[in-house]
Amino acid sequence: MTAGVVACVKPDPAPGDTDPSATDTSGPMTEGPTTVEPTSDSPTETGEPGLPDDWDSELEPKPGTRLRPILRVADDGSKYLVAWQDTLLDVRCAFRSGADGVQRCYPEARGELEFGDASCTLPIVRDQDWSQTPSKILEVRNEDDLCNPGTFFRLGEPFTGTVHFGIGGECHEIGQDPGYFLVTEVSPAEFVTATITPATGTSRIVPLILDADDGSRAIVGAWDREHAEHVAAGEGAEDLRWFGRYEPISVRLFGDAACSVPIGASACLPADETPGTARRFEWQGCEQKVLDRRRVVAQIDPQQVFRPSGDQCGSLDPQLFQELWSLSDVLTDDDFGLVTVHHVDGARLRHILHGNPEGEPFLASGEFFDPELDSTCRFRPWGDQPVCVPVVAAVAVNSFLDAACTQQIAYASVDDNCLESPPQPAWAVGSTFDGSVQLLPVLASTPNWGGFRLDANDACVEDFEGPPGGSELVMFTVGAPLPAGAVAATDVVQ
Numbered sequence: 001m002t003a004g005v006v007a008c009v010k011p012d013p014a015p016g017d018t019d020p021s022a023t024d025t026s027g028p029m030t031e032g033p034t035t036v037e038p039t040s041d042s043p044t045e046t047g048e049p050g051l052p053d054d055w056d057s058e059l060e061p062k063p064g065t066r067l068r069p070i071l072r073v074a075d076d077g078s079k080y081l082v083a084w085q086d087t088l089l090d091v092r093c094a095f096r097s098g099a100d101g102v103q104r105c106y107p108e109a110r111g112e113l114e115f116g117d118a119s120c121t122l123p124i125v126r127d128q129d130w131s132q133t134p135s136k137i138l139e140v141r142n143e144d145d146l147c148n149p150g151t152f153f154r155l156g157e158p159f160t161g162t163v164h165f166g167i168g169g170e171c172h173e174i175g176q177d178p179g180y181f182l183v184t185e186v187s188p189a190e191f192v193t194a195t196i197t198p199a200t201g202t203s204r205i206v207p208l209i210l211d212a213d214d215g216s217r218a219i220v221g222a223w224d225r226e227h228a229e230h231v232a233a234g235e236g237a238e239d240l241r242w243f244g245r246y247e248p249i250s251v252r253l254f255g256d257a258a259c260s261v262p263i264g265a266s267a268c269l270p271a272d273e274t275p276g277t278a279r280r281f282e283w284q285g286c287e288q289k290v291l292d293r294r295r296v297v298a299q300i301d302p303q304q305v306f307r308p309s310g311d312q313c314g315s316l317d318p319q320l321f322q323e324l325w326s327l328s329d330v331l332t333d334d335d336f337g338l339v340t341v342h343h344v345d346g347a348r349l350r351h352i353l354h355g356n357p358e359g360e361p362f363l364a365s366g367e368f369f370d371p372e373l374d375s376t377c378r379f380r381p382w383g384d385q386p387v388c389v390p391v392v393a394a395v396a397v398n399s400f401l402d403a404a405c406t407q408q409i410a411y412a413s414v415d416d417n418c419l420e421s422p423p424q425p426a427w428a429v430g431s432t433f434d435g436s437v438q439l440l441p442v443l444a445s446t447p448n449w450g451g452f453r454l455d456a457n458d459a460c461v462e463d464f465e466g467p468p469g470g471s472e473l474v475m476f477t478v479g480a481p482l483p484a485g486a487v488a489a490t491d492v493v494q
Contacts, residue, residue, distance in 0.1 A: 103194045244277045
């Protein structure tokens with residue numbers, strides 16, 4: 001198998017990420033370049049020693065008559081599958097399950113809907129990111145149903161009239177607002193459909209293969225044959241394990257008034273998914289402490305749901321939960337397949353791949369180990385192209401503690417529920433006036449926001465703006481930018 005082939009596999013989301021509309025499909029983190037090596041007698045599904053399955057022929061995404069893979073190709077040669085290009089509609093798309101359970105390659109770009117008339121009957125749409133070259137088809141999300149794809153509109157001629165918005169049954173004028181287009185609604189029937197099925201193999205953990213109706217094909221996840229569920233790599237007590245991708249969760253939820261029969265709850269479960277296992281946990285400060293995992297028996301529709309409250313077992317309205325599940329046997333980490341971790345080396349980045357217990361890598365994590373940072377990084381949009389930035393990073397700003405502008409600061413937001421456990425990043429990410437990305441080492445915490453900034457002529461002047469509002473912040477001083485900078489990437493249609 002070659003590095004270029006392996007690195008093209010589609011990344012899978014992390015366990016418990018139940019938003020099927022999410023387009024960022026990067027998986028969970030693994031710290032550092034640790035590789036879990038499989039043993040020579042790793043068991044197959046039947047428990048007998050066996051050789052790894054060979055899925056080399058499936059590792060490279062295959063184009064169809066209409067869809068072509070879009071690979072994110074880094075400056076150092078690293079690459080992986082991020083989306084598809086629909087050559088008929090001329091849009092970038094990603095596969096998602098609709099409310100009907102059918103996988104379709106829905107356009108990724110989002111739009112904002114308003115109206116072009118005083119009765120709010122003429123829909124007009126603009127790109128939500130104010131792109132100068134918007135996608136030809138934009139999705140407008142349904143605020144009452146964020147679990148499923150929204151409504152899709154094909155852009156027509158630019159709209160030059162007065163914009164209106166509707167609220168509470170009334171239509172109100174906004175005024176002139178550039179960027180809107182006249183639109184026509186696009187039926188989901190216009191999008192490429194696909195089926196997702198487990199690959200053939202003897203291993204307990206096998207790839208999930210997407211077969212589109214135009215002939216395109218790719219690995220899009222992992223399947224646990226023993227638990228009969230879609231799985232993703234997640235942190236166990238001591239190592240990475242293949243846990244349920246859509247596992248229902250239970251924060252002390254029960255199906256009886258004595259709070260003795262645990263149940264699980266899920267939300268935004270795709271119509272084509274059925275969970276096999278669930279996770280029970282409780283909050284300890286900002287951390288989730290896993291109590292246990294259990295087998296899922298069946299979906300239930302109870303009249304009441306219960307949760308402990310002090311010494312009492314209180315009642316909750318079942319309507320607060322989208323889906324509820326009965327649970328049975330307690331499971332340990334040993335009841336879940338071991339994730340083997342592998343790397344494909346680019347010139348600088350080491351792409352982290354996940355494999356089955358027998359040691360066959362097949363699923364890209366979308367994460368990279370950057371030896372320049374001694375840390376994992378993930379590609380994020382920054383300016384005109386994605387760059388690989390540390391997973392946990394502060395934001396470097398044009399603010400300095402001193403009048404010579406030599407002591408630059410960075411900040412990180414603190415979760416309102418985690419004020420006692422503020423983030424402690426090792427790196428800060430910022431940009432220069434010309435838009436280039438900088439990676440700066442975090443030196444120390446500071447209680448002060450800087451009182452000086454650099455102007456467009458690089459002169460150090462007083463800054464009276466102050467920190468951004470909206471959340472609690474922690475501040476840090478940072479050092480000189482990393483000379484090597486961040487690794488950038490370009491999305492390339494194959």
